[in-house]
Amino acid sequence: MTTVATAPERRRRRLSGSTAALGILGLFTIGALLEVLPRIGVLNRRFFPPSSEILTTLIEQLGEGAFWTAVSDTLRGWAIGLTIAMVLGIAVGVIIGSVPFLRDVTSSTIEFLRPIPSVALIPLVVLLYGTKLQSALILIVYAAFWQVLVQVLYGVADVDPVVRDTARSYRFSRWTQLRQVVWPTALPYVMTGFRLAAAVALILQVTAELVIGVPGLGRNLGVAQSSGAVSLTYALVVAVGIIGIAINLFARALERRILNWHPSVRRDVAR
Amino acid sequence: MSTPADTMKSGPRGRSRGTRTVIAVLYAVAVPVVLIVAWLIWAGVSPQIFFPSPIAIAEAFVNTWLGPSLTNDVIPSLARLGVAIVLAITIGIAAGTVIGLTPWLRELLEPVLEFFRAIPPPVLIPVFTLLMGITTSMKLAVIVAGAFWPVLLNTIDGVRSTDSVMTETAQSFRLTRAERLRYLVLPSAAPRIMTGVRQTLSIALIMMVISEMFNTSSGLGYRIVYFQRNYLIAEMWSGIVLLGLVGVFLAAVFTFVERRVLRWYHGIKETERA
Numbered sequence: 001m002t003t004v005a006t007a008p009e010r011r012r013r014r015l016s017g018s019t020a021a022l023g024i025l026g027l028f029t030i031g032a033l034l035e036v037l038p039r040i041g042v043l044n045r046r047f048f049p050p051s052s053e054i055l056t057t058l059i060e061q062l063g064e065g066a067f068w069t070a071v072s073d074t075l076r077g078w079a080i081g082l083t084i085a086m087v088l089g090i091a092v093g094v095i096i097g098s099v100p101f102l103r104d105v106t107s108s109t110i111e112f113l114r115p116i117p118s119v120a121l122i123p124l125v126v127l128l129y130g131t132k133l134q135s136a137l138i139l140i141v142y143a144a145f146w147q148v149l150v151q152v153l154y155g156v157a158d159v160d161p162v163v164r165d166t167a168r169s170y171r172f173s174r175w176t177q178l179r180q181v182v183w184p185t186a187l188p189y190v191m192t193g194f195r196l197a198a199a200v201a202l203i204l205q206v207t208a209e210l211v212i213g214v215p216g217l218g219r220n221l222g223v224a225q226s227s228g229a230v231s232l233t234y235a236l237v238v239a240v241g242i243i244g245i246a247i248n249l250f251a252r253a254l255e256r257r258i259l260n261w262h263p264s265v266r267r268d269v270a271r
Numbered sequence: 272m273s274t275p276a277d278t279m280k281s282g283p284r285g286r287s288r289g290t291r292t293v294i295a296v297l298y299a300v301a302v303p304v305v306l307i308v309a310w311l312i313w314a315g316v317s318p319q320i321f322f323p324s325p326i327a328i329a330e331a332f333v334n335t336w337l338g339p340s341l342t343n344d345v346i347p348s349l350a351r352l353g354v355a356i357v358l359a360i361t362i363g364i365a366a367g368t369v370i371g372l373t374p375w376l377r378e379l380l381e382p383v384l385e386f387f388r389a390i391p392p393p394v395l396i397p398v399f400t401l402l403m404g405i406t407t408s409m410k411l412a413v414i415v416a417g418a419f420w421p422v423l424l425n426t427i428d429g430v431r432s433t434d435s436v437m438t439e440t441a442q443s444f445r446l447t448r449a450e451r452l453r454y455l456v457l458p459s460a461a462p463r464i465m466t467g468v469r470q471t472l473s474i475a476l477i478m479m480v481i482s483e484m485f486n487t488s489s490g491l492g493y494r495i496v497y498f499q500r501n502y503l504i505a506e507m508w509s510g511i512v513l514l515g516l517v518g519v520f521l522a523a524v525f526t527f528v529e530r531r532v533l534r535w536y537h538g539i540k541e542t543e544r545a
Contacts, residue, residue, distance in 0.1 A: 019378050026379035027386075047402050108299035109306070115522035117473065119480045120514035123499030123507050127321050203391040207477075210393055211484050218394070225397035233401060237394050244389030 049231040058235035067220075067239075074205055074216035074243065077133055081140030082201040089145050089197075090190060093152025098182065103153070114150065118143035118204055119211075126212055133215075136208035143204050144197035148190070155189030156182055188262055191255040198251045202244055217243070323505045332509035340494065348491040349517070351407070352479045355414035359471055363419040364464060367426025368456065377427060388424060392417030392474055393481050405487055413482050418475040425467030429460030462536050465529050472521050480514060 034051040037043045061067040096102045118139045125135040159182055167181045209218025217240055224232040307325055314324030323331075336345060370377050395417050403409035433456050441451045457464075483492025495510035530537070 022378040023382040026383050030383050104298045109302045115518035116515035117476045117518050119477050120511045123495050206391040207393040225401055240394050241390040
């Protein structure tokens with residue numbers, strides 16, 4: 001699990017001052033280039049409006065109710081879908097993971113179903129639910145469920161045999177074993193699954209909006225593009241990107257908070 | 272460290288290798304067979320409009336995809352996907368190595384890259400449609416642009432975390448830049464790069480399907496939406512199955528390549544664990 005090990009490392013790096021300054025410089029440089037190049041004609045202004053124009057459009061959008069409705073539609077679909085996927089993934093993962101027979105019997109099916117792209121289900125959900133939120137939810141749950149399930153399975157398999165045998169010798173009930181032994185071991189994996197699933201869920205929510213027409217930012221984006229509103233298209237891309245960053249930061253913060261007792265996080269604080 | 276799970280997997284000691292293989296195969300096929308039979312029975316007992324029986328889907332699969340559609344839709348789509356994956360991985364590794372080995376560049380670009388990575392890739396499709404119209408190169412470009420981020424960012428991280436003692440050793444032995452790259456930096460970054468490649472593969476497949484669903488007139492994604500709009504349900508399902516098979520195939524190829532590329536790495540892991 002290389003991603004688990006390096007996540008705290010990355011965070012620590014971000015805290016140092018000069019790094020942040022260079023990074024901000026980088027952002028400004030890109031912004032400035034995208035401002036100047038269209039103005040002096042290197043980039044076609046019809047397709048690449050200067051960055052100030054995109055920013056103005058975005059700020060205008062911030063004042064409009066419709067924009068915020070779209071944002072809340074997108075976020076609501078993301079949150080509901082992610083919650084369902086987490087609950088299902090954890091429940092199924094813990095059950096399959098703690099029964100060796102189930103694990104052996106289901107592993108081929110899981111390996112087969114997991115790589116099936118969620119977007120393949122788009123035509124089916126269109127038939128079933130049209131442009132309702134359910135369409136997006138099915139796509140999100142299908143894609144995010146596997147991310148969570150696989151991590152939970154890793155986590156449950158990671159339980160220290162000595163600890164488990166000790167718990168058994170002390171006649172811990174199944175429920176107590178689950179709460180005191182399995183769950184704390186699996187939790188870091190669950191949080192990794194959450195981080196991955198949170199990103200995937202946003203991708204599929206936006207995809208459903210864009211391709212199917214489920215209400216949300218993605219649909220507005222599709223409409224803006226097909227009606228030729230170029231700077232609005234870019235402004236909405238930026239807005240979706242900001243939501244993406246916010247979700248990443250939220251997932252990392254939550255991971256850190258929930259795992260504040262865990263050695264991988266505590267070591268990080270001590271340094 | 273023998274856990275109950277281990278004994279379960281390898282079977283009781285007395286059994287021969289052949290018996291164990293048979294048991295493994297039984298384990299592997301049991302659930303899929305049960306699921307398909309259940310679906311068959313369900314479709315027989317109460318026929319559903321949107322869930323045709325597996326037999327109807329299988330027939331539709333043969334009739335739809337093994338005919339002219341194979342050369343018109345399937346092969347061009349898969350060819351685009353293949354080319355785009357190769358491009359995405361190459362660009363990701365090349366750019367990632369340069370950025371990863373140049374500290375100031377890395378620090379300068381990191382927030383920018385994080386931002387672009389946070390944009391859900393499908394959002395790029397309307398932007399690219401705007402910029403390039405709907406052409407083959409646009410379809411390629413949009414897959415590459417959406418899919419190369421995981422390889423890029425993982426390569427940067429992998430290259431950056433090369434063991435410093437090894438780097439210094441390589442310098443002391445006067446390895447040339449090319450040699451250091453070939454024998455030290457890239458191999459030590461390989462596990463991270465492969466993690467990125469896995470994500471890149473699945474994003475590339477998603478991007479291929481969606482870019483074809485978005486106002487085009489050929490390709491796998493277009494066909495499937497066409498069947499859905501015309502209520503050709505079994506044909507639509509056969510398309511879903513085909514996409515699933517492509518996904519499973521990509522995953523299998525990835526596992527095969529990963530085993531070969533990272534054989535040394537898995538070896539080290541196993542010794543550490545023992």
